[in-house]
Amino acid sequence: MVEKRRPIKVREAVNRLMTFSSSGSVENISIEESYGRFLGEDLVADHDIPLFDRSPYDGFAFRSNDTEGTTRNEPCELEVIGEIGAGSVFTSRVGKNQAVRIMTGAQIPDGCDAVVMLEEAKEIDRSGKNMIQVRRPFKSGDNISFKGEDTKQGTVLASKGTYINPGVIALLATFGYKTVPASKKPTIGVIATGSELLEIDEPLQPGKIRNSNAYMICAQIERAGGIPLYLGQFSDDFDTCFQQVEDGMKKVDMLITTGGVSVGDYDYLPDIYQKLGANVLFNKVAMRPGSVTTIAEKDNKLLFGLSGNPSACFVGFELFTRPIIRTYLRCEHPFLNKVSAVLGNDFPKPNPFDRFVRGQLTIEEGRLIATPAGLDKSNVVSSLAGNSLIVLPGGTKGYQKGSNVKVILLEDQAGTSFENFTI
Numbered sequence: 176m177v178e179k180r181r182p183i184k185v186r187e188a189v190n191r192l193m194t195f196s197s198s199g200s201v202e203n204i205s206i207e208e209s210y211g212r213f214l215g216e217d218l219v220a221d222h223d224i225p226l227f228d229r230s231p232y233d234g235f236a237f238r239s240n241d242t243e244g245t246t247r248n249e250p251c252e253l254e255v256i257g258e259i260g261a262g263s264v265f266t267s268r269v270g271k272n273q274a275v276r277i278m279t280g281a282q283i284p285d286g287c288d289a290v291v292m293l294e295e296a297k298e299i300d301r302s303g304k305n306m307i308q309v310r311r312p313f314k315s316g317d318n319i320s321f322k323g324e325d326t327k328q329g330t331v332l333a334s335k336g337t338y339i340n341p342g343v344i345a346l347l348a349t350f351g352y353k354t355v356p357a358s359k360k361p362t363i364g365v366i367a368t369g370s371e372l373l374e375i376d377e378p379l380q381p382g383k384i385r386n387s388n389a390y391m392i393c394a395q396i397e398r399a400g401g402i403p404l405y406l407g408q409f410s411d412d413f414d415t416c417f418q419q420v421e422d423g424m425k426k427v428d429m430l431i432t433t434g435g436v437s438v439g440d441y442d443y444l445p446d447i448y449q450k451l452g453a454n455v456l457f458n459k460v461a462m463r464p465g466s467v468t469t470i471a472e473k474d475n476k477l478l479f480g481l482s483g484n485p486s487a488c489f490v491g492f493e494l495f496t497r498p499i500i501r502t503y504l505r506c507e508h509p510f511l512n513k514v515s516a517v518l519g520n521d522f523p524k525p526n527p528f529d530r531f532v533r534g535q536l537t538i539e540e541g542r543l544i545a546t547p548a549g550l551d552k553s554n555v556v557s558s559l560a561g562n563s564l565i566v567l568p569g570g571t572k573g574y575q576k577g578s579n580v581k582v583i584l585l586e587d588q589a590g591t592s593f594e595n596f597t598i
């Protein structure tokens with residue numbers, strides 16, 4: 176008699192799984208290597224930016240009081256007593272009716288509290304003295320970039336677990352991070368099971384298929400921020416697969432297998448978990464595809480038994496493995512984010528379980544449209560190239576074009592919290 180499995184809701188499955196999540200350590204890497212990594216610690220401003228009042232323009236710095244009552248017809252005249260470019264400091268104090276020629280980015284000289292742009296000031300010569308005419312009154316602070324106006328010392332500019340994009344790299348450079356504390360990447364083993372699997376460069380043979388899952392999962396691991404360790408593809412032989420899983424677990428932080436997780440004669444993963452003495456967290460989830468996704472834990476290492484069916488394998492990874500990887504990377508929002516969109520096509524299939532339909536999210540006339548991609552069966556590969564998963568809650572007879580739907584963003588880096596991950 177075939178084992179009867181009891182499906183649990185996705186949310187319950189994720190909840191159980193997350194009790195085994197843990198964050199990894201922090202390693203120092205060079206800033207040049209940091210793009211695409213995750214911050215291991217909060218990035219805190221250890222000084223004000225700018226560090227000093229500076230000029231945002233090429234112009235003249237002066238005392239605003241000296242321009243009081245000035246008009247176009249009665250300009251004030253200020254004597255230019257020196258000049259500074261960015262990086263230089265004017266060392267003497269600027270006095271009454273004096274000005275300093277100053278370039279963009281240079282520190283405002285002592286005594287000055289305003290800057291007039293070069294285009295607004297008329298330069299004249301009065302008996303060999305270099306003067307400027309200013310034709311309007313200035314207020315204290317006009318045309319000055321103030322100390323700390325960009326960032327105040329002590330501000331958290333990016334929290335730990337933030338994806339390091341080029342803008343974060345600018346912040347790291349600004350605060351002198353030649354080396355960056357980055358979250359260590361988890362190493363995730365990948366084992367493909369199935370006697371039908373061909374290496375991808377082998378010619379096709381009757382009854383056989385190419386192993387696409389292993390390469391897909393390795394890429395999904397990289398997208399999530401982990402290091403894939405491909406341990407190979409193995410035929411459906413209990414002893415071989417058991418040995419591979421047992422040995423593989425010693426080399427990795429977590430292990431993914433694909434295939435062999437259902438109730439078929441050659442689906443050995445359930446027996447492998449049993450022989451390993453692993454604690455099976457669940458073996459049936461009320462979702463399509465990926466209902467057979469099985470997750471087990473042994474000595475605090477997670478074993479993800481993803482389905483052999485490509486779409487089920489894909490979805491199982493994104494819903495379950497990804498948040499574990501992102502938590503390891505110290506992300507505060509490890510779950511994939513969702514947006515509301517309009518369904519681009521009818522989806523007439525009845526929905527007993529929650530469905531995660533592979534699709535493409537596009538922007539058409541300012542609206543987000545989510546269009547299911549390819550054939551919606553868990554064994555198809557043609558639906559996998561999209562950028563999103565359309566969430567169709569179970570218990571309906573299908574959905575009509577134009578319905579409002581939630582869409583999971585596969586390429587989003589910001590993520591969301593468990594509370595917002597309402598599936």
Ligand SMILES: Nc1nc2c(c(=O)[nH]1)N[C@H]1C(S)=C(S)[C@@H](COP(=O)(O)OP(=O)(O)OC[C@H]3O[C@@H](n4cnc5c(N)ncnc54)[C@H](O)[C@@H]3O)O[C@H]1N2
Pocket residue numbers: 367368369371372384385386387388389433434435436437438439442464465466467481482483484485487553554
């Ligand atoms: N009697 C039942 N049969 C099945 C059930 C069930 O509840 N009762 N569940 C079905 C569902 S749902 C799924 S999903 C699959 C899951 O199968 P397994 O995880 O055991 O995977 P396999 O049997 O090994 O393979 C399934 C399918 O996927 C192809 N495959 C396997 N590995 C790869 C790979 N690396 N690359 C590409 N394709 C792969 C394999 O050839 C099979 O076609 O079980 C249903 N059956």
Ligand code: MOO
Pocket residue numbers: 462463464465466467468482484486487553554
């Ligand atoms: O796990 Mo299956 O994908 O529900 O088709």
Ligand SMILES: [Mg+2]
Pocket residue numbers: 434435436437438439441442483
């Ligand atoms: Mg099977």
